[in-house]
Amino acid sequence: MMTLNIAFVSKLLIIPIFFGIFVSLFALFAVYAERKISARVQNRIGPNRVGPYGLLQTIADILKLIQKEAPYPFGSDKIFFNLAPILSFAASFVIFSVLPFNYYLCGLDLNLGLIFIIAIGGFNVISILFAGWSSNNKYSLLGSMRSASQMISYEIPIALIFAAVFIAFNSLNTIDITKAQENYFFNWNIFGGDNHLLKRILIIPFSAISVIILFIAFLAEANRTPFDIPEAESELVAGFHTEYSGIKFSFFFLAEYSNMFIAAALISIIFLGGFSSPFGYIGSLLNSNFIINIEQFFWFTIKSLSIVFLQMMVRWTLPRLRADQLMNLCWKYLIPYSLVAVFYALIISYI
Amino acid sequence: MMNEAYNLEYKSLKKEGDSEIMILNMGPQHPSTHGVLRLELKVNGEIIEEVIPHIGYLHRCFEKHAEACNYQQVIPYVDRMDYLSSMYNDFGYAIAVEKLLGIEIPERVEYIRIIMGEFQRIASHLVAIGTFGLDVGSFTPFLYCFRDREKILTLFEKTCGARLLYNYIWPGGVSHDLYPEFKNDALNFLKEFKRNLKDLEILLVENKIFIERTAGIGVLSENIAINYAASGPMIRGSGIPYDIRKIEPYGIYDRFEFNIPVGEGIMGKKGDCWDRFYVRYLEILESIKIIEQALDSLPDGNVFEKLPKKIKPKKGIVYSRVESPRGELGFFIISDGSDKPFRIKVRAPSFVNLSILPEIAKGCFIADLVAILGSIDIVLGEVDR
Amino acid sequence: MTIKEIFDLLKNRFENIKIYIEKFEVGEEYIVVSPDVLKQILQEIRNNPRLHFDYLMCISSVDDANGEIKKDENGNKIIKGGTLSLYYHLYSTTRNHKIAIKTSVDRENPAVPTAIDLWKSADWHEREAFDMMGIKFEGHPNLKRILMPYDWNAGFPLRKDFITPEYYNDLKIPY
Numbered sequence: 001m002m003t004l005n006i007a008f009v010s011k012l013l014i015i016p017i018f019f020g021i022f023v024s025l026f027a028l029f030a031v032y033a034e035r036k037i038s039a040r041v042q043n044r045i046g047p048n049r050v051g052p053y054g055l056l057q058t059i060a061d062i063l064k065l066i067q068k069e070a071p072y073p074f075g076s077d078k079i080f081f082n083l084a085p086i087l088s089f090a091a092s093f094v095i096f097s098v099l100p101f102n103y104y105l106c107g108l109d110l111n112l113g114l115i116f117i118i119a120i121g122g123f124n125v126i127s128i129l130f131a132g133w134s135s136n137n138k139y140s141l142l143g144s145m146r147s148a149s150q151m152i153s154y155e156i157p158i159a160l161i162f163a164a165v166f167i168a169f170n171s172l173n174t175i176d177i178t179k180a181q182e183n184y185f186f187n188w189n190i191f192g193g194d195n196h197l198l199k200r201i202l203i204i205p206f207s208a209i210s211v212i213i214l215f216i217a218f219l220a221e222a223n224r225t226p227f228d229i230p231e232a233e234s235e236l237v238a239g240f241h242t243e244y245s246g247i248k249f250s251f252f253f254l255a256e257y258s259n260m261f262i263a264a265a266l267i268s269i270i271f272l273g274g275f276s277s278p279f280g281y282i283g284s285l286l287n288s289n290f291i292i293n294i295e296q297f298f299w300f301t302i303k304s305l306s307i308v309f310l311q312m313m314v315r316w317t318l319p320r321l322r323a324d325q326l327m328n329l330c331w332k333y334l335i336p337y338s339l340v341a342v343f344y345a346l347i348i349s350y351i
Numbered sequence: 352m353m354n355e356a357y358n359l360e361y362k363s364l365k366k367e368g369d370s371e372i373m374i375l376n377m378g379p380q381h382p383s384t385h386g387v388l389r390l391e392l393k394v395n396g397e398i399i400e401e402v403i404p405h406i407g408y409l410h411r412c413f414e415k416h417a418e419a420c421n422y423q424q425v426i427p428y429v430d431r432m433d434y435l436s437s438m439y440n441d442f443g444y445a446i447a448v449e450k451l452l453g454i455e456i457p458e459r460v461e462y463i464r465i466i467m468g469e470f471q472r473i474a475s476h477l478v479a480i481g482t483f484g485l486d487v488g489s490f491t492p493f494l495y496c497f498r499d500r501e502k503i504l505t506l507f508e509k510t511c512g513a514r515l516l517y518n519y520i521w522p523g524g525v526s527h528d529l530y531p532e533f534k535n536d537a538l539n540f541l542k543e544f545k546r547n548l549k550d551l552e553i554l555l556v557e558n559k560i561f562i563e564r565t566a567g568i569g570v571l572s573e574n575i576a577i578n579y580a581a582s583g584p585m586i587r588g589s590g591i592p593y594d595i596r597k598i599e600p601y602g603i604y605d606r607f608e609f610n611i612p613v614g615e616g617i618m619g620k621k622g623d624c625w626d627r628f629y630v631r632y633l634e635i636l637e638s639i640k641i642i643e644q645a646l647d648s649l650p651d652g653n654v655f656e657k658l659p660k661k662i663k664p665k666k667g668i669v670y671s672r673v674e675s676p677r678g679e680l681g682f683f684i685i686s687d688g689s690d691k692p693f694r695i696k697v698r699a700p701s702f703v704n705l706s707i708l709p710e711i712a713k714g715c716f717i718a719d720l721v722a723i724l725g726s727i728d729i730v731l732g733e734v735d736r
Numbered sequence: 737m738t739i740k741e742i743f744d745l746l747k748n749r750f751e752n753i754k755i756y757i758e759k760f761e762v763g764e765e766y767i768v769v770s771p772d773v774l775k776q777i778l779q780e781i782r783n784n785p786r787l788h789f790d791y792l793m794c795i796s797s798v799d800d801a802n803g804e805i806k807k808d809e810n811g812n813k814i815i816k817g818g819t820l821s822l823y824y825h826l827y828s829t830t831r832n833h834k835i836a837i838k839t840s841v842d843r844e845n846p847a848v849p850t851a852i853d854l855w856k857s858a859d860w861h862e863r864e865a866f867d868m869m870g871i872k873f874e875g876h877p878n879l880k881r882i883l884m885p886y887d888w889n890a891g892f893p894l895r896k897d898f899i900t901p902e903y904y905n906d907l908k909i910p911y
Contacts, residue, residue: 042494225488226560319560320488322718323397407883414868415894451762577790577829580857593829667763670794670825670836683796683823686763698794698825706860735883 015107019096023258028058030257034312041316062250070246075136084131085244085251091123092258099265100175102275102296103289113174114162117266118155121221124259125151128240131252135243144240146229146323153330154220154227160338161210161217165270168206168345169193178274185278190271202348209341211271213334215310218263220326222256225315229323264307268300275300372400375717379408385482385724386731388705392717399720402712404705409735417695422448422522422662425692430516432697433733435478436676438471438507441520443673446601447682448522450671451664459652460524461603466537466645467507467519468602469638473544474503475676476631476638479728483628484555486725487564492554499547502540506533524658534646541639548635556632565628566619569711569723576622579707582700583678584634585727588614588627595674607644609637624726631728663690677701677728699733737833739765742787749780758838766823766836774839775849781826781835782854789826789835792855796823797865801896803843814897818843820869824851841871850875868894
């Protein structure tokens with residue numbers, strides 16, 4: 001497996017660079033898309049001056065953020081103050097190694113892929129606590145503790161649903177889950193997976209519940225509306241990233257958009273077929289692996305981007321939940337339903 | 352000296368074995384849109400024990416200025432008190448001065464005043480609804496409300512030249528007649544607006560998260576409402592049908608048919624934030640009815656015939672009140688026979704409604720306080736004058 | 737009930753109190769009482785079931801400017817003697833009638849009992865009357881300035897002989 005030959009070393013070099021470029025381009029694109037989509041929903045136009053159709057707006061913003069003065073707050077702990085945004089972004093970036101983009105571009109072939117994701121997701125929580133504590137600001141600390149409790153609570157439904165997925169689809173390895181859904185879209189897990197008819201019909205409600213629970217829980221993990229209390233302006237408490245400005249702030253921002261993409265990618269891997277195309281590959285007609293890889297990359301990105309679009313639309317439509325209503329939703333509703341999903345998956349797995 | 356005068360203590364107060372009470376400050380500059388209001392909160396964890404509002408940041412000495420100007424020169428000052436519904440301020444002042452003068456105004460002027468007043472009520476309620484949604488966290492209804500409000504302000508601009516502060520309704524008449532296509536423009540706008548209101552209904556009125564945030568919060572019971580002299584949607588949200596247009600009709604309001612929407616506690620308790628919000632939403636629908644009836648029967652005439660050149664009322668005292676979008680707006684004018692008023696006192700509805708805030712905000716979360724403040728719908732220009 | 741009927745009822749109820757109706761050429765008529773019986777009258781009009789005035793709309797403070805105009809040491813005109821007046825406007829939500837009551841107090845030492853225990857809406861109105869005109873309300877729990885800054889010590893702005901000070905806390909007040 002891990003023999004040190006040319007293929008392995010080339011993979012080791014190309015994949016991180018590729019993912020690095022992809023994440024940066026995605027973040028640029030996502031910020032621009034969010035501003036345009038929110039503008040169109042609200043009957044405005046959005047950025048259209050910088051570059052054609054406003055496409056270079058994010059680059060202008062990044063240049064502005066780079067040249068800003070980023071002072072340290074009085075009495076702050078410099079090590080953790082600098083570590084928090086880097087850790088936040090690094091955690092999101094590490095998770096990319098488990099997401100398969102096509103046959104070639106899968107970083108790690110872990111048999112415990114989904115559990116790896118939950119484990120690394122804990123770094124998000126730690127980075128927020130670092131940020132709140134090292135700002136030496138009473139209100140930042142309160143905001144970061146609220147945000148940390150929100151993220152920890154919502155990891156539980158995610159873990160339970162991943163357990164249910166393991167029971168129903170027999171694998172925690174993201175690559176295997178994707179490969180089991182190849183060949184035509186009615187093999188996707190949301191339409192029942194690659195099984196005989198009875199099991200298909202039984203899996204469909206399971207997929208439906210799981211997708212909804214997973215979507216809501218990932219919105220809360222990424223601190224998006226309706227769960228965006230840490231970022232809310234009209235609430236009194238300021239939130240953990242008040243004292244950050246310049247590049248450090250943009251790291252938090254980048255981490256949030258990467259988390260959105262990871263959420264979308266996971267939903268599309270588990271339920272929508274990952275990188276497999278709905279009707280077979282053109283490349284297999286031409287017998288070219290290279291074209292198959294390009295197609296798979298294309299399909300994966302399209303599916304993930306549509307779920308990212310859905311997350312953005314939800315943000316601009318719904319109001320914000322209060323802190324206790326949020327915890328109420330998680331502990332009294334999402335966790336019991338995800339336990340129901342686990343039991344249902346147990347029943348399905350015997351058929 | 353400053354600290355004593357302001358009576359603030361910047362240390363936490365221990366309350367007999369209970370957890371500490373912290374003093375927080377929602378300072379004069381706000382991220383939300385309410386203006387310069389300072390709220391001092393005594394908080395126990397996240398629950399508010401006491402709220403003390405500090406006002407006076409926008410005090411512009413309107414009453415002292417009015418003693419140095421003519422009756423006509425006061426009108427632009429009156430506009431700027433409640434700058435979101437300035438047609439109604441003009442209307443109230445004009446009615447008070449006309450009571451002092453004892454003149455009769457032409458029919459057409461009465462109809463024009465009511466049409467303008469009701470359009471202004473719709474515009475002001477759209478701002479209230481939009482910013483209430485913004486406080487609670489939904490960004491989109493704010494822009495939909497402002498898009499429709501822009502169209503109303505365009506109608507006003509074509510009539511009198513100003514978008515926000517009109518100087519339009521003078522004692523004895525109005526400053527400009529309606530332009531020729533006003534009736535068509537207004538009817539087209541109302542047709543389109545009724546369709547757009549459906550969007551608002553889905554986004555806010557029936558939205559489950561919005562209902563969770565606002566129902567059962569900031570309940571104002573009837574006795575407290577009357578004792579604190581609440582008015583406008585505040586008191587109608589608590590179930591009391593107190594509307595000056597029906598109790599003491601001014602202008603020609605008694606010729607039109609419209610209902611008074613009252614809060615009934617559909618979604619939570621009677622008198623909570625959702626009721627006040629829903630009363631405002633229903634009042635928009637009622638105003639549309641009044642405007643359509645008025646546009647139907649608008650008579651012709653000369654609007655400038657009774658405009659007095661010089662206003663010099665005889666000695667007397669009058670207190671007249673109108674139903675502005677925020678509540679009961681009262682003008683108390685004392686005239687001593689000269690052409691300058693001796694004393695004008697304005698009873699501003701937001702001033703009185705804001706004094707209820709310490710009473711209804713006890714025991715709620717900080718996040719709820721923002722919702723309660725949004726549902727009272729204050730305009731700082733009126734509170735401070 | 738009209739104002740005349742209310743006035744007759746109050747006159748019958750309190751025989752030895754000086755109370756009369758005043759009316760000018762235009763405008764409304766109002767009932768004038770003296771400040772020492774003010775609290776009794778206010779209690780009566782709230783509690784009497786035929787009157788039942790439960791809604792206090794407005795309390796206005798007026799500087800009557802009916803004293804003598806003198807010049808003080810700097811050459812500024814000040815008014816000595818004379819009265820300050822308070823106008824209470826009330827409304828009854830159950831009986832649908834309204835009334836206006838006037839009292840006058842001395843300019844040198846204006847003090848009136850507070851109405852806050854009868855109607856809570858009097859709270860901020862009285863604070864504003866104190867702030868702008870200097871009338872003290874005995875029994876008010878929190879009689880501080882409300883519109884002017886809390887440490888403003890240069891007089892009461894709405895009096896007719898108010899002179900704008902030049903400096904406030906080392907800030908020059910323009911024109």
